[in-house]
Amino acid sequence: MLRSAELKSRIETNGLASVTDAARRVLENLRSEIASGNLDSGRLGLALNGVDVAIRRELDAAARYSLRRVINATGVILHTNLGRAPLSEAALEHIRETAGSYSNLEFDLATGERGKRDIHVDRLFRQLMEKELGEALRPALDVSTIVVNNNAAAVLLALNTLAEDGEAIVSRGELVEIGGSFRIPDVMAKSGATLREVGTTNRTRISDYESAINEKTRLILRVHRSNFEISGFTEQPSLAELSELARRRGLVLMDDLGSGALFDLRSVGVGGEPNVFDSLRSSVDVVAYSGDKLLGGPQAGMLTGRADLIAHMRANSLFRALRVDKLILAALEATLMAYVKSDHDSLPLLRMMRLSKADIGRRAEALAVKINAADMHAELIDGESLIGGGAAPSSMLPTKLVAIRSKSATADQLMKQLRESDPPIIARIGDGQVLLDLRTVSVDDEASILKALSAGS
Numbered sequence: 001m002l003r004s005a006e007l008k009s010r011i012e013t014n015g016l017a018s019v020t021d022a023a024r025r026v027l028e029n030l031r032s033e034i035a036s037g038n039l040d041s042g043r044l045g046l047a048l049n050g051v052d053v054a055i056r057r058e059l060d061a062a063a064r065y066s067l068r069r070v071i072n073a074t075g076v077i078l079h080t081n082l083g084r085a086p087l088s089e090a091a092l093e094h095i096r097e098t099a100g101s102y103s104n105l106e107f108d109l110a111t112g113e114r115g116k117r118d119i120h121v122d123r124l125f126r127q128l129m130e131k132e133l134g135e136a137l138r139p140a141l142d143v144s145t146i147v148v149n150n151n152a153a154a155v156l157l158a159l160n161t162l163a164e165d166g167e168a169i170v171s172r173g174e175l176v177e178i179g180g181s182f183r184i185p186d187v188m189a190k191s192g193a194t195l196r197e198v199g200t201t202n203r204t205r206i207s208d209y210e211s212a213i214n215e216k217t218r219l220i221l222r223v224h225r226s227n228f229e230i231s232g233f234t235e236q237p238s239l240a241e242l243s244e245l246a247r248r249r250g251l252v253l254m255d256d257l258g259s260g261a262l263f264d265l266r267s268v269g270v271g272g273e274p275n276v277f278d279s280l281r282s283s284v285d286v287v288a289y290s291g292d293k294l295l296g297g298p299q300a301g302m303l304t305g306r307a308d309l310i311a312h313m314r315a316n317s318l319f320r321a322l323r324v325d326k327l328i329l330a331a332l333e334a335t336l337m338a339y340v341k342s343d344h345d346s347l348p349l350l351r352m353m354r355l356s357k358a359d360i361g362r363r364a365e366a367l368a369v370k371i372n373a374a375d376m377h378a379e380l381i382d383g384e385s386l387i388g389g390g391a392a393p394s395s396m397l398p399t400k401l402v403a404i405r406s407k408s409a410t411a412d413q414l415m416k417q418l419r420e421s422d423p424p425i426i427a428r429i430g431d432g433q434v435l436l437d438l439r440t441v442s443v444d445d446e447a448s449i450l451k452a453l454s455a456g457s
């Protein structure tokens with residue numbers, strides 16, 4: 001096989017060793033398929049004829065990156081499995097410029113002395129808070145922000161700094177799990193703070209918090225119900241009530257907000273989802289939130305709040321272990337700059353959230369016409385895009401979906417064909433049809449979708 005004309009050129013480009021390896025892997029697969037009785041003699045003939053194609057495909061796959069760009073046609077804007085928020089052009093450019101060279105990451109250009117890495121973004125967070133909250137911040141609050149690896153790390157660092165060896169009070173209705181590995185009671189245990197549960201699943205009153213306070217109590221933790229809702233016979237105190245209690249009893253009030261929007265979500269038709277400003281306006285001492293959810297930036301966890309508390313967290317040795325690198329800070333600085341300049345449409349997340357059903361419908365219509373011309377059946381149906389990423393669980397954005405059926409393939413086969421195209425395309429299935437939501441697809445990627453669909457027909 002290695003002497004065959006088909007593989008000769010690949011040996012010249014890829015080297016004899018890797019072509020030999022690839023050939024062995026392909027033959028090994030074939031042997032095990034034969035042994036398991038999966039190949040009858042007709043299909044075996046086909047498989048044998050395709051061996052050199054399979055070897056070349058194997059070589060291409062081995063030379064390709066494992067982490068790849070994909071086209072997200074699910075309509076889930078913050079898809080945790082697909083990398084949450086895509087970065088803006090400005091963020092990518094800022095990473096390129098500062099990380100491809102040396103930077104003043106921890107160097108004060110004014111004095112020529114060592115500087116702090118947080119100051120690059122802290123100043124922008126300050127500007128945003130002042131612009132949004134103005135007098136509400138003054139004179140009592142000096143607010144600052146530090147950045148760690150993700151929101152899970154932010155909650156861990158804050159609890160460890162502010163409540164280690166003491167108690168933190170949490171409502172039983174807020175002992176949440178966000179994705180398999182972030183559970184409030186577990187993070188609490190790791191932080192060295194003792195969890196003091198109060199109230200019940202559906203109802204917790206301010207008096208429940210008050211009567212749990214003792215000499216060991218350090219902190220009251222409010223956790224946002226990011227990915228679920230409790231409805232019916234329910235009750236929970238407002239942040240303002242909690243903050244009054246914390247003040248009166250000399251405790252810290254912390255809000256694990258999760259998604260951390262820096263804009264008013266009602267502007268995109270999503271109600272009831274608090275943003276970072278709402279928390280600070282309610283006199284929360286420390287807010288923890290993610291960088292790659294509704295903020296629309298890189299993976300990061302922010303702690304914004306009273307400057308004296310934030311200074312303690314920065315001095316904690318855990319901070320060194322959890323801090324972020326220059327790539328993240330560059331992406332975050334550029335993302336925040338968009339908010340400072342009110343240039344919201346430069347952030348892909350906000351652009352996608354603002355697309356109207358009519359805009360999406362027009363693009364969907366044009367794509368459906370082309371898909372039908374390629375001998376498949378496509379029609380438009382009403383549907384909903386999801387914000388996702390554990391944010392705003394019940395709010396959906398109305399959209400138009402392209403629903404596709406093929407004459408020769410099942411929906412599962414079609415999904416596989418889309419996943420195996422380059423770039424891979426991820427869609428969803430509903431009612432036995434493949435559903436595409438163009439809200440999360442760029443106009444430039446529509447041609448790739450059409451090409452991938454046509455390849456199988």
Ligand SMILES: *Cc1c(COP(=O)(O)O)cnc(C)c1O
Nearest residue numbers: 150151152178226257258259290
């Ligand atoms: C998402 C979320 C977290 C975890 O944030 P990551 O940035 O994914 O680590 C923690 N708490 C709440 C309330 C969240 O919504």
